[in-house]
Amino acid sequence: MSGPNTDYDPVEVTPLKADQVDAMREAALAAIAAAPDLEALKQVRLDHAGDRSPIALANREIGALPPQARKEAGQRVGQARGAINQALTTRQAVLETEHEERMLAEETVDVTLPTTRRRRGGRHPLTMQSELIADLFVAMGYEVAEGPVVEAEWLNFDALNLGPDHPARTMQDTFWTEPAEDHVVLRTQTSPVQARTMLTRTPPIYVVCPGRVFRTDEYDATHSPMFHQVEGLVVDEGITMAHLKGTLDHFASQLFGDGITTRFRPSYFPFTEPSAEVDVKCFVCRGVGSDSCRTCRGEGWIEWGGCGVVNPRVLVACGVDPEVYSGFAFGMGIDRSFMFRHDLEDLRPLFEGDVRFSSAFGTEI
Amino acid sequence: MKAPLSWVLDHVDVPDGTTTEEITDRLTLTGLKLEAIESPGREITGPLVIGRVLTKEPEPQKNGKTINWCTVDVGDANGTGEPQGIVCGAHNFEPGDLVVTVLPGGVLPGGFEIGARKTYGHLSAGMICSARELGLGDDHDGIIVLPADAGEPGQDVRRVLGLDEETIELEVNPDRAYALSIRGIAREVLVSVDGATGFRDPAVRDTPAANDEGHPVDVEDAEGCPVFVARTVTGFDPTAPTPDFMVRRITAAGMRPISLAVDVTNYVMLETGRPIHGYDADKVQGALVVRRAREGETLTTLDGTKRVLNPADLVVTDDSGIIGLGGVMGGETTEISDTTTTVLVEAAHWDAVSMFRTGRRHKITSEAGKRNERGVDPTICEAAADRVVELLVEHGGGRAHPGVTVVGSPPAVPAVQVPGGLAARVSGMPISEERSVECLRAVGCEVSGSGTLLVTPPPWRPDLTDAQDFSEEVVRLVGYDKVPSILPTPPSGRGLTRPQQLRRRIGRTLAGEGYVEVVSFPFVGTADLDALGLPDDDPRRDLLRLTNPLNTEAGFMTTTLLPGVLRAAGKNVGHGTTDVAIFETGTVTLPRHAGPAAILPVDRRPTEEEFAALDAALPAQPLHLAVVATGDAVSGGWWGEARPVSWADAVEAVRSVAAALGLEVTASAAEVAPWHPGRCAEISVDGEVVGHAGEVHPTVCAAFGLPKRSVAAEVDLDVLIAKAVHLRTAPTFSSFPVAKEDVALVVDASVPAADVEAALREGAGELLESIRLFDVYTGDQVGEGKKSLAYALRFRAPDRTLKEGEAAAARDAAVALAAERTGAVQRA
């Protein structure tokens, strides 16, 4: 380091000569450009822009110059330092980008590796089918009614115009409970909910009731001692079979697709009069009934359920004035609807609890 | 009901060219649904013709058999007019006989194709047929030899053999008992099929007037048996065969031909719908008496079963005692046999309800009972008996005894008032009163009046009792297919109820947690409860017993969903699915032993008290949730080791459900079957126990085919749903900095972590934001019988930054309370 200069005794300061400053600057820029990575650049920064770098030392010599020389030297050194810092910043950015790109490249994984670590859950298709049906009716303004599966004999039969000696009682193979004098059965149909609904609500009544029902059918590919039904009940002023038809046509098209309608055939249910069997147009062959159609076995129609105009006797037993109100009711098998909607030929997988079955349907159908 | 079509068309005419399908389509749309059209010849195609045997050369074969080389005249049916050479193995025919010949190109039942083939040294071009080869029975003794007047060679033989006879099988609903007869079906054809005319009622005939010369009959119970007609045929030949047409028709209708006398009674029952009983008159001693059975009386019925009778059963007696269960089944002692020469014919009308009860009581189902219990036309007893007499005389060589016994008369049928506009009002179709009257008359009603019609149903329609019943008759004839399709407009609904929404949410939550829903039957046996290890006094052993279970090993309604889900899980494991997590929601049945559910009247609404009592008498049926998991909760893989399920997964499943309902549950140690006694959590909400969760007892695992360490939970969803938080309050939270403090506390191993946490929480006071147990340590460093619980505490004030030392002070207070309550010592 040189000593202080005086005005009157100018000292020649070698490092501040133009060519030397230029040399420092060139050396620094070359080193910066040559720095291969951030580590090297850090050293270059120390060597060429640090406190002990030639240019920093040169800067310190400016004070030793005579005042008239300081300005020029100061400008020269300042410009050189500016250029070096600029180059450092630029190089730093370039190297950082390069570094990040290299790191990202190194972190590449095999995205085709399996990712499932936890079992996937699912809901039972019959639950979802029941909800889907309930939702179709809720969208129309209906409410969902409920009742117990272990039911009073009176509600399952008598209130529905099935007296103790009604031949229809033998059509329905009922599970009875003990002691017999308690008159308690496993409901054979969702219809007791009709009676419960009329006994607990006042018209207008628009309800559906999906639920489990029981019959003493031996368990095989097409029979089960427990299955699911959906019951619909409307009681209002001026209700006719035409409203029943309109409702079931709408239901059919919502569940099976646009243009799928229903067909009524006369039938017999004690709680409705007139009564009808409901067939739904085959949604696979669209009612053509081609021999190759497995869904309708070539008939063009699929048996879907039963329905009718509520028998005035049922209205009376349930406290509804048949002079003022009329109603309709319908009942369909949910399991059966599911089976032909989803091409299931044997119903047993529905009740076997094999997770491979339910899982296949996920959480919505 | 299976009805041979030719028999139906004996009684009604349809326009020429009307096809069977056109008839059955119409019947289906008016309420008699077609089940099937059957025809004995439906599997036979190609040329099947009458042949006349010209020559028959027996040719003994090396194998000991003798075959016949025949030439058969088949007219022009073979296209050449030349005799057909056919090898035949049967011998029961001679040259000149007419036989049934199938020519090459024909196909016999079973897809048996006939061709010209080289056999026994001849080119055999066709086959001479036996009855069995044509599917007409099992008779294979020889080929069919046709009567000499059967027809000309070359003529199609199907009609001659009745092979073209079609039988339509119709589904008959219980209210349409009249359609269990040719008479009823013919009448339905008349009213259903376009252009049908000329109904000839088989039950309308001139019958001889009643007199005193018939077999004496005394009806003591006129309500049970309003009409009793008895006729007698003498000199009957018991060996006389049943004519072919009758055998064919009875067989086609699904009944078995037995003997002429029995076949005739069945034939007339099928034709008219009126069940007939025939007695061997020589075995009947004295007058027939109809009465109710007396306590303790017995009868051996035709099927050989000795039955103890009920005082409500209607019986027929003679001087020897009871000889028949009236209208249901006859007795053995007076049964018609192959020596019967005098036949006593009974055509009686029985009370349908008595028939139904007797049939059900004695578990007898018969063709007669089926008709009698659904209601038969009471006015046709005389006609039916007369028809039986006619057929027995005609085909059995007998003589009609002049005696005609008729006791009683058909009950009067009251007229019903039917509003003229009812059919229109019920159907939503513009059906005029005139059209209604026309339809009602078509089905046999007598109608008078206008505005309000006075309608008397025909005697064969005992089902028509209410005004609404008549509207159905009108609507079905107008056509159900004409009913317009109109959507009603319900008032605004309220959507799903809150519990309905929450049940769905629970299912979705568990599915999201990896559980798969199953549906099991709710039947259970005591062995299942034994397998769960339930003690004798466990309340879950109080079961509702089924009277008639399908399987006696599952003869009760279950009180717990666990057997179903454990069994389902075991089955999955058995199928090789080792990592299984399933859930089920369903009601269980908890008897209340509250006495009978009354049979209330139906002519009025039950009172509120009556209805409430009905519900109170039923078992409680709460909705339960059960979960089971086994195998790995997290599977192993490139990311690391698998994590097997543990008791904690079962508790967490319940917590997830509770959280979905906005609830927090508390777990505490419990010893309850079927869980591991040291790994069972009793789950409660607000101090109310809602269920249990934990590891399943290893013995129970083994019983259900599950590996050890399988886990399960069962909770009462009704209670959880009732407690669900309806409106959650919006939270506020502090944006001031958090202060974190960790503490490690050593306690006795038996101290529940929940107790320590509760003490810390309480001791820490209001500044505590959260507390989390992040480590549990047992081992040398804490000593035998001890454990170390490490908690992370976060403190924060709602309105300020905590001052230096405030968090530490709160922590110290927390530790102090934990020490006081649980004996916890802070670990250095």
Ligand SMILES: [Zn+2]
């Ligand atoms: Zn189809």
